[in-house]
Amino acid sequence: MKTQARAFVFTTCILAAAWAQSPSAESFKRGTDFLKKRDYRHAIEAYTESIGLDPHSAIAFHGRGYAYYASHDVDRAIRDFTEAIRLEPRYGDAFRERARAYEEKFDYNRAIQDYAEAIRIKPAEYVLLYDRAYDYQRIGGYALAVADLDELVRRFPRSADAYRDRGVAHLLWGHLAEAQRDISRAVELNPSGYYDVIWLYLARAKAGPGAEKELAKNATALNLSKWPGPVIELFLGKSTTDAVLQAASDKDPEKNSRQQCQANFYIAEYQAFHGQREAARKNFRLASETCNRNYFLYVESAQEELKSLR
Numbered sequence: 671m672k673t674q675a676r677a678f679v680f681t682t683c684i685l686a687a688a689w690a691q692s693p694s695a696e697s698f699k700r701g702t703d704f705l706k707k708r709d710y711r712h713a714i715e716a717y718t719e720s721i722g723l724d725p726h727s728a729i730a731f732h733g734r735g736y737a738y739y740a741s742h743d744v745d746r747a748i749r750d751f752t753e754a755i756r757l758e759p760r761y762g763d764a765f766r767e768r769a770r771a772y773e774e775k776f777d778y779n780r781a782i783q784d785y786a787e788a789i790r791i792k793p794a795e796y797v798l799l800y801d802r803a804y805d806y807q808r809i810g811g812y813a814l815a816v817a818d819l820d821e822l823v824r825r826f827p828r829s830a831d832a833y834r835d836r837g838v839a840h841l842l843w844g845h846l847a848e849a850q851r852d853i854s855r856a857v858e859l860n861p862s863g864y865y866d867v868i869w870l871y872l873a874r875a876k877a878g879p880g881a882e883k884e885l886a887k888n889a890t891a892l893n894l895s896k897w898p899g900p901v902i903e904l905f906l907g908k909s910t911t912d913a914v915l916q917a918a919s920d921k922d923p924e925k926n927s928r929q930q931c932q933a934n935f936y937i938a939e940y941q942a943f944h945g946q947r948e949a950a951r952k953n954f955r956l957a958s959e960t961c962n963r964n965y966f967l968y969v970e971s972a973q974e975e976l977k978s979l980r
Contacts (some may be wrong), residue, residue, distance in 0.1 A: 694719075697717070697719040714737045717734035731757065732763060766798065779809065785805065808970060841971075862892065871902075875905075932968060954976050
């Protein structure tokens with residue numbers, strides 16, 4: 671499942687011959703080199719120099735905007751992306767990056783508007799449909815999210831990701847039959863997809879008893895000693911919640927954060943299925959409040975589960 675932890679891929683544009691010979695070209699190139707090295711402070715300085723030499727350079731504003739974004743200075747990033755768009759109204763990459771900056775401010779409506787412009791300008795960049803679908807889900811617009819995912823399924827009829835993500839959107843929307851259909855298709859296309867198998871189990875278990883048998887069958891193709899295998903063992907009654915939390919721990923901070931988030935959420939689902947409502951509330955709340963917002967799927971799902979438990 672695609673998370674919102676997305677590394678910016680700087681678009682290396684082929685500069686027009688006349689601009690490449692301008693005084694600002696050299697400082698722009700230095701800024702891009704610093705950006706590739708993740709030296710954002712020096713990248714900002716170089717882009718600022720380039721802008722001073724050529725204040726009409728949309729690409730320099732875009733580059734500095736991302737350097738600010740990567741430095742967690744979101745407001746300045748938005749100002750630079752906005753200026754890039756003013757100078758070049760069909761700058762699809764600037765719309766895309768400004769949308770991501772708005773997401774950092776939880777301004778999902780503006781992010782959706784920018785993704786719409788980016789999609790209009792760059793219709794072949796299919797990942798933008800995923801991005802907009804996720805933001806629709808964040809504001810409860812499940813019908814609109816499913817419409818974007820419908821388009822992705824149409825474009826990529828053998829993509830397990832597209833089917834799984836549409837299935838999860840249906841699950842959050844409360845459409846259990848559609849969720850089971852789509853996630854089942856994802857498992858068919860990708861039998862070794864751990865998360866496909868887990869989410870199919872969740873959809874089946876919410877619809878009624880008997881989901882464990884199918885889970886056990888699907889798990890035969892997986893190495894359950896590898897994360898998130900311990901979660902599957904928990905659902906099969908072969909492990910404990912403490913063992914899952916221990917398995918989720920990792921020395922890598924980012925990996926540990928992601929796996930602890932997932933562990934809290936899946937443990938809460940297990941507890942809810944077994945009638946442990948107070949424990950489930952506690953862990954859904956923990957997932958909702960402590961998961962990095964880049965793992966929005968777990969945050970949104972936990973919040974929906976808390977509503978149903980109330």
